[in-house]
């Protein structure tokens with residue numbers, strides 16, 4: 537499959553509700569290595585600033601956008617992103633590939649429209665983008681950087697205008713792959729990665745992290761099969777490390793374990809601990825159990841499917857990681873499709889569930905034990921406000937300081953620590969460490 541064709545295939549999968557990274561990983565196995573980067577750049581470029589591309593197209597297309605055939609809409613958006621943003625395309629080659637796609641899907645009648653609209657868009661885009669860049673309106677900045685207007689307005693109430701402008705810029709930045717490794721083997725693994733053609737180097741911030749210049753997950757990464765390397769953002773690693781350093785013996789419970797990324801981190805960093813990991817989704821529980829086998833820790837970790845509000849731990853835990861479901865707004869540069877699926881009203885539902893899950897963790901943890909609450913969100917409703925509600929309600933809980941310092945950390949207002957998405961390997965996260973009084 538050629539790169540442009542792969543971008544179309546992935547685009548359709550994302551429209552059906554799949555994660556872009558997942559869809560792409562599967563599709564790229566059928567794409568020639570030389571074309572993979574092109575497919576990924578085109579898909580991510582189109583997704584990141586989808587609202588801007590649609591705005592440019594709508595104002596230059598005589599037919600209503602939503603009435604166009606799906607292939608034409610996809611061709612217009614991918615084409616706009618490719619022509620306006622990505623430098624490695626020769627316009628005529630891209631146009632030709634898009635037109636071939638229309639023909640393959642029996643929409644050749646739309647070829648003149650495609651040519652005309654893309655021609656106008658590429659002519660007008662630089663001026664329009666300059667206008668947005670110079671505008672004092674937050675709405676315009678949100679459009680320029682591809683952030684839903686409601687989210688930008690929300691952030692500006694929480695962070696103020698100038699911080700929000702920075703956040704908009706950062707949310708449009710390309711996210712790169714970082715890897716969790718055994719710190720004692722880091723140099724050797726960096727060498728193996730480099731020998732296999734992946735630009736990789738040690739993270740200056742975390743002893744267990746390696747940074748790479750690739751985005752997406754290269755199949756067959758050296759050390760992956762044997763469990764020596766695991767894709768994980770540095771912010772996620774900080775949260776895992778905070779849980780590791782909160783352990784002082786006893787059983788560990790990962791309340792919302794997902795596919796076990798942080799569970800695996802805890803299990804490998806705490807070789808004397810036994811762990812239980814829960815998740816509502818059967819698919820994730822299976823994936824989590826497989827992940828434990830890959831890491832060679834399956835004998836110490838029990839994955840269980842069920843509702844964390846109802847399950848009972850087999851051993852009362854002295855440490856609970858509550859990495860709760862959230863809007864994911866801190867990971868929008870890594871998963872740009874997520875921002876277009878989230879509605880403002882959903883935040884309230886998340887917050888209600890988050891309070892209940894944190895309360896459950898507080899009930900289950902042994903006196904003297906700790907709960908690490910975390911989200912990959914940058915909305916206060918899901919972060920400080922959840923912790924504040926619990927701390928206000930329960931006198932048996934107190935906050936303990938976050939165990940690390942970094943220039944990307946900001947003090948939560950008033951509780952917890954916000955990890956600012958200031959580098960391509962660092963997503964926006966929030967974490968608070970709580971202790972249950974004896």
Ligand SMILES: C[S@@+](CC[C@H](N)C(=O)[O-])C[C@H]1O[C@@H](n2cnc3c(N)ncnc32)[C@H](O)[C@@H]1O
Nearest residue numbers: 792793794796797798815816843844859860861
């Ligand atoms: C942020 S994700 C966890 C990611 C995971 N900790 C990791 O690092 O890979 C939140 C998870 O919570 C799960 N979840 C949602 N509601 C739940 C509930 N009531 N009980 C248990 N798990 C739940 C979701 O299925 C999702 O996998």
